[in-house]
Amino acid sequence: MLCACFSVNQPAHADKIRDLVQVGGVRSNQLIGYGLVVGLDGSGDQTTQAPFTTQSLENMLVQFGITVPANVRPQLKNAAAVTVTAQLPPFAKPGQVIDVTVASIGNAKSIRGGELLMTPLRGADGNVYAMAQGSVVVGGITASGKSGSSVQVNISASGRIPNGASVERAVVSSFSNGGDLVLNLNTADFTTATRIAEAVNRTYGAGTANAMDGGSVSVRGPQDPSQRVAWMGAIQNIDVTPGDAPARVVVNSRTGTVVIGADVRVTPAAVAHGSIQVTISENPQVSQPGPFSKGGQTVVVPQSDVQVSEDGAHMFKFGPGTNLDTIVRAVNQVGASPTDLISILQALKQAGALHAELVVI
Numbered sequence: 223m224l225c226a227c228f229s230v231n232q233p234a235h236a237d238k239i240r241d242l243v244q245v246g247g248v249r250s251n252q253l254i255g256y257g258l259v260v261g262l263d264g265s266g267d268q269t270t271q272a273p274f275t276t277q278s279l280e281n282m283l284v285q286f287g288i289t290v291p292a293n294v295r296p297q298l299k300n301a302a303a304v305t306v307t308a309q310l311p312p313f314a315k316p317g318q319v320i321d322v323t324v325a326s327i328g329n330a331k332s333i334r335g336g337e338l339l340m341t342p343l344r345g346a347d348g349n350v351y352a353m354a355q356g357s358v359v360v361g362g363i364t365a366s367g368k369s370g371s372s373v374q375v376n377i378s379a380s381g382r383i384p385n386g387a388s389v390e391r392a393v394v395s396s397f398s399n400g401g402d403l404v405l406n407l408n409t410a411d412f413t414t415a416t417r418i419a420e421a422v423n424r425t426y427g428a429g430t431a432n433a434m435d436g437g438s439v440s441v442r443g444p445q446d447p448s449q450r451v452a453w454m455g456a457i458q459n460i461d462v463t464p465g466d467a468p469a470r471v472v473v474n475s476r477t478g479t480v481v482i483g484a485d486v487r488v489t490p491a492a493v494a495h496g497s498i499q500v501t502i503s504e505n506p507q508v509s510q511p512g513p514f515s516k517g518g519q520t521v522v523v524p525q526s527d528v529q530v531s532e533d534g535a536h537m538f539k540f541g542p543g544t545n546l547d548t549i550v551r552a553v554n555q556v557g558a559s560p561t562d563l564i565s566i567l568q569a570l571k572q573a574g575a576l577h578a579e580l581v582v583i
Contacts, residue, residue, distance in 0.1 A: 236461035236462060236463045237461070237462060237463075237464055238458060238459060238460070238461060238462075239405070239418060239421070239457060239458050239459070239460050239461075239462055240458035240459070242407060242408060242414060242418065242462065242464060243405040243406060243407050243408065243418070243439070244405070244406045244408065245397065245403060245404070245405060245406075245454060246396075246403065246404030246405070246406055246438075247395055247396035247397050247399075247404075248312045248313075248395060248397055249312055250309045250310060250311050250312060251309070251310045251345055251346075251351070251393055252307065252308075252309060252310075252345070252346070253307065253308045253309070253310050253343035253344065253345055253351055253352055253387075254305065254306070254307050254308075254343065254344060255305070255306040255307075255341045255342055255343040255344060255354060256278075256303070256304075256305060256306070256341070257303075257304055257305075257306050257324075257338055257339055257340075257341030257354070258275070258278055258279060258282065258301055258302070258303060258304070258338075258339045258341075259301065259302045259304050259324065259326075259330075259333050259336035259337065259338050259339075259358060260300060260301045260336060260337055260339060261300060261335060261336050261337045262299070262300045262301065262302060262330070262332070262333060262334075262335065262336045263300070263334075263335060264299045264300065265299075265302075265330060265331040265332040265333070265334070266298060266299050266300050266301045266302040266328075266330050266333075267298065267301065267302045267303060267326075267328035267329055267330045268299075268328075268329055274303055274328070275298060275301055275302065275303040275328055276298060278303055279298065279301060282339070302326050302328055302330035302333055302336065303326070303327055303328045304324045304325060304326050304327060304333065304338070305324075305325050305327055306322050306323070306324055306338065306341045306343060306354050306387075307322065307323050307325075307343075308320050308321065308322040308323070308343055308352060308354065308387050309321075310345070310351055310352065310389065310393060312393075312395060313392075313395065314389045314392065314393070315389065315392050316389050316390055316391065316392060317388065317389065318388070318389045319385040319386075319387065319388055319389070320352065320385070320386075320387050320389065321382060321383065321384050321385060321386060321387075322338075322343070322354045322382065322383045322386040322387045323380065323381075323382050324338055324358050324380060324381050324382070324383060325379065325380040326379040326380065330379060331378070331379070332360065332378035332379060333358050333360060333378070333379060333380070333381055334358070334360040334378055334381070335357075335358075335360075336357075336358045337356070337357055337358070338354060338355055338356055338357075338358055338383060338386070339355065340353060340354070340355045341353070341354045341355065342354075343387060345393075349391060350390060350391065351389065351390060351391045351393070352387040352388060352389050352390055352391075353387060353388050353390055354383065354386050354387035355386065355387075356383040356385075356386040357383065358381040358382070358383055359381050359382050359383065359384065360378050360380070360381035361377075361381070397450070398447040398450070401443075402440045402441060402442055402443060403440070403441045403442075403443045403450070403454060404434075404438055404439070404440055404441075405418065405438065405439040405440075405441060405457075406437060406438050407436075407437050407438070407439075410435075410436045410437035411436060411464065411465045412433075412435075412436040412465070413464075413465030413466075414462070414464045414465045415433040415434075415435070415436055415437065415438070415439055416433050417462050417463060417464070417465070418431065418433070418439050418462050419431040419432060419433040419439050421460050421461070421462045422439075422441060422457060422460060425460055429442070430442050441457060468578075469486045469578035470486075470578055470580075470581060471486055471567055471578050471580050471581065472581045472583065473567065473580065473581065473582045473583070480567070482578075486578040567580060568580065
């Protein structure tokens with residue numbers, strides 16, 4: 223059973239404000255582009271099924287002064303059309319480099335060993351913010367034989383280019399503008415927001431910070447941009463004890479992983495859990511006509527055997543204030559599977575006996 227449990231009551235701990243919040247206006251931006259990967263070992267796009275690869279290559283050749291005759295359709299096997307994506311971090315300046323991810327959009331089998339040609343990366347506003355180019359690093363492996371059998375480990379139709387893009391344009395940030403600074407909590411919590419405001423006011427005086435809601439704290443800042451940088455750096459280093467995490471049970475229905483928080487409690491409840499098995503077997507019998515009989519025919523007589531059994535039936539009884547240790551120990555003792563534990567938790571939640579948020583992903 224894949225069950226992660228955090229049941230030890232740890233003492234309250236203090237975190238840096240930098241670990242709890244994000245500064246308003248300081249964010250990354252997504253970039254995307256369309257390009258060509260060349261130099262593949264016959265594993266590129268098949269031009270009959272991905273004609274846009276040929277069109278892209280012809281357009282590129284025209285820019286270099288090479289004209290492809292209209293009646294000629296290059297049969298390419300060493301090129302692949304790809305999308306190129308990247309995250310432009312905040313305060314990135316022209317000349318800095320960022321990582322990019324390359325993914326095939328055609329029917330290329332693999333882009334291992336390919337070279338990405340110069341590709342402009344655009345933001346949501348359509349402007350070019352970076353230029354990508356370089357050798358693609360692929361973590362997957364694909365091998366096939368002449369008989370048609372193949373073996374694949376991970377994905378070889380996508381890869382990365384470390385430091386593969388150069389920033390060409392900086393994104394204007396609102397951080398340098400005048401006015402108050404807003405701290406957005408990574409996890410909204412009224413207690414944490416209140417404690418952040420109290421910690422800042424306790425250090426720099428009353429009225430410096432104000433909790434706007436459970437997810438944001440407004441901090442009065444200086445007008446000079448250089449002073450704002452030092453001011454925010456000092457605030458981020460203040461220690462704050464965050465509020466207690468809510469009682470929560472997270473269930474991954476695909477992998478069977480169950481994570482139960484330490485504050486999960488169960489009120490008195492009894493759960494009956496059993497496994498019913500129905501087995502149906504068919505044993506057809508052949509009926510032969512008697513000797514010297516007239517008009518007799520050989521026929522097949524169906525014979526069905528149906529059995530119903532109930533194995534592993536167990537009754538769980540939880541007393542008042544039962545914690546997750548008792549729940550997991552009871553389920554493990556009877557050898558229940560993760561699916562059984564998920565069913566038990568869902569039943570307790572529907573009965574109102576599980577005092578925690580049940581999240582199924």
